[in-house]
Amino acid sequence: xxxxxxxxxxxxxxxxxxxxxxxxxxxxxxxxxxxxxxxxxxxxxxxxxxxxxxxxxxxxxxxxxxxxxxxxxxxxxxxxxxxxxxxxxxxxxxxxxxxxxxxxxxxxxxxxxxxxxxxxxxxxxxxxxxxxxxxxxxxxxxxxxxxxxxxxxxxxxxxxxxxxxxxxxxxxxxxxxxxxxxxxxxxxxxxxxxxxxxxxxxxxxxxxxxxxxxxxxxxxxxxxxxxxxxxxxxxxxxxxxxxxxxxxxxxxxxxxxxxxxxxxxxxxxxxxxxxxxxxxxxxxxxxxxxxxxxxxxxxxxxxxxxxxxxxxxxxxxxxxxxxxx
Numbered sequence: 107x108x109x110x111x112x113x114x115x116x117x118x119x120x121x122x123x124x125x126x127x128x129x130x131x132x133x134x135x136x137x138x139x140x141x142x143x144x145x146x147x148x149x150x151x152x153x154x155x156x157x158x159x160x161x162x163x164x165x166x167x168x169x170x171x172x173x174x175x176x177x178x179x180x181x182x183x184x185x186x187x188x189x190x191x192x193x194x195x196x197x198x199x200x201x202x203x204x205x206x207x208x209x210x211x212x213x214x215x216x217x218x219x220x221x222x223x224x225x226x227x228x229x230x231x232x233x234x235x236x237x238x239x240x241x242x243x244x245x246x247x248x249x250x251x252x253x254x255x256x257x258x259x260x261x262x263x264x265x266x267x268x269x270x271x272x273x274x275x276x277x278x279x280x281x282x283x284x285x286x287x288x289x290x291x292x293x294x295x296x297x298x299x300x301x302x303x304x305x306x307x308x309x310x311x312x313x314x315x316x317x318x319x320x321x322x323x324x325x326x327x328x329x330x331x332x333x334x335x336x337x338x339x340x341x342x343x344x345x346x347x348x349x350x351x352x353x354x355x356x357x358x359x360x361x362x363x364x365x366x367x368x369x370x371x372x373x374x375x376x377x378x379x380x381x382x383x384x385x386x387x388x389x390x391x392x393x394x395x396x397x398x399x400x401x402x403x404x405x406x407x408x409x410x411x412x413x414x415x416x417x418x419x420x421x422x423x424x425x426x427x428x429x430x431x
Contacts, residue, residue, distance in 0.1 A: 188263050190371070191388070193363040195356035197264055199424055220275040224283070224306075225427070227349060229328045232270045232308045233425030234283075240302035246274040246282035253296045254287050256303075260353055260371060261384040267424050269351040269373075270306065271295065288373040292348050313352070313428045315408060317345060320400035322389075322408070324418065332417070335400035337392070337409035343377055345387060345406050350374040350428040355419055364393035367412055368419035372428055376406030391415045 187196045225231040242254040260266050269286040274297070276282065281300040312325040317338055324332040339345035354371030361367075365388075374387035389408040392399055392415075399409055410418065 190262050190354070190356050190358075190369055191363070191365050191390075193365060194359045195369065196359060198355040198357060198368075198419065222273045224270045224272055227269075227427040227429075228312055228325070229310055230308060231310075231312075231351070231425060231427045232306045233267055233351065234270060234285075234303040234306050235265050235267060236302070237304045238302045240298055242285075242287060242296035242298050244296060246276060246284070246297040250297075253294065254289060256298060260288070261386055262354060262371065264354050264371075267351065267353040268303065269425060269427065270303075273300070286349070286351065286373065288353060290375045292346055292350070292373075292375055307423075307425060309423050309426050311422050311426045313422065313426055315345070315428070315430045317347070317431065320402075322410070322418070324422070332421075334410060334414035334418070337395075337399040337401045337403050339376070339404050339406040340402050343405040345404070345408065345430060346374055346376065347430045348374065350387075350430065352422060352424055352426040352428060355422075355424060357419075358391070363391075365390040367391060367416050370419060370422075374406075374428070374430065378405055389415075389418070 187194065189195070236256045236258050238256070239258070240256050241248075241252045242256065243250045244253055245251075256268070257266050266288070268288075270283055271286065272284040274282045274284070282297045283300055283303060284295060284297050285303075287294040287296055310327045312328075314323040314325065315321075315336060315338070316323070320336055320338065321333055322336045323330055350373040352370050353373055354369075356369040356371070358366040358369055368390065370389040372387050372389065376385040376387050378385045385406070387406050387408065389410065391412050392409050393404070395403060395409075396411055399411055403409065
């Protein structure tokens with residue numbers, strides 16, 4: 107069943123056809139609300155839930171008032187709650203106001219190009235949020251091909267996280283950042299101007315999921331600190347391997363949910379392109395089947411025993427690199 111993206115225009119069209127809460131929905135929700143509503147509407151189509159009901163839920167979880175997103179600063183001043191996997195969640199990470207680097211002056215003094223490694227994705231990894239929507243290029247030059255663009259929010263409507271690989275200062279003194287792009291197909295990278303990103307954050311953690319061993323490993327400063335069994339994707343819906351990172355951390359509010367107690371959103375996109383929320387691989391509780399851990403029971407997500415899930419989610423940060431081998 108194909109999933110159609112929800113845009114402000116499409117929601118506005120539906121609003122014109124209905125009376126009541128949907129009439130001013132785009133103005134109420136803004137970009138984050140639309141992102142949340144996108145996932146909610148897809149789940150509604152599966153469950154035959156009323157559109158107006160889902161709209162009211164989206165308004166509530168978006169945590170915004172009328173026209174609250176009129177400026178970029180308002181993007182980051184929201185209650186960190188929303189929907190994930192069809193259940194209410196609360197983010198473990200407070201919203202941050204973006205603090206971009208000061209843009210390079212047009213009179214920057216020419217200098218020799220400089221390069222710097224920002225992350226080795228083992229003992230030091232840097233990450234940032236979006237400070238301004240900007241193009242992503244194949245090379246550190248606006249004359250190169252555009253491959254994507256930065257976005258404010260993840261598929262679930264929470265602040266997007268970009269893993270930073272390297273920096274390059276060009277001959278005019280302008281700084282560029284190479285980053286990993288959370289999109290299909292997995293593994294894409296590109297360059298953006300430094301001022302389009304927030305202040306940098308860092309972590310010394312590393313997660314490794316070994317699919318043959320059916321275990322997850324936590325490293326800190328290059329030393330293994332912890333390990334636990336996991337359930338991974340079934341043979342027909344395998345968990346894709348590669349270099350990824352943690353983009354979201356949630357506390358599941360409904361104890362009866364199979365995802366309980368915590369969930370982590372990653373940058374790994376599963377083989378199921380029409381899955382709710384875009385088919386992003388998550389790390390969460392046992393989904394009601396702890397006896398299948400360790401094993402291969404899922405559609406691509408990583409399942410953990412509840413105690414292990416809680417320990418992991420509360421001992422890592424956003425931006426933690428994730429290697430799935």
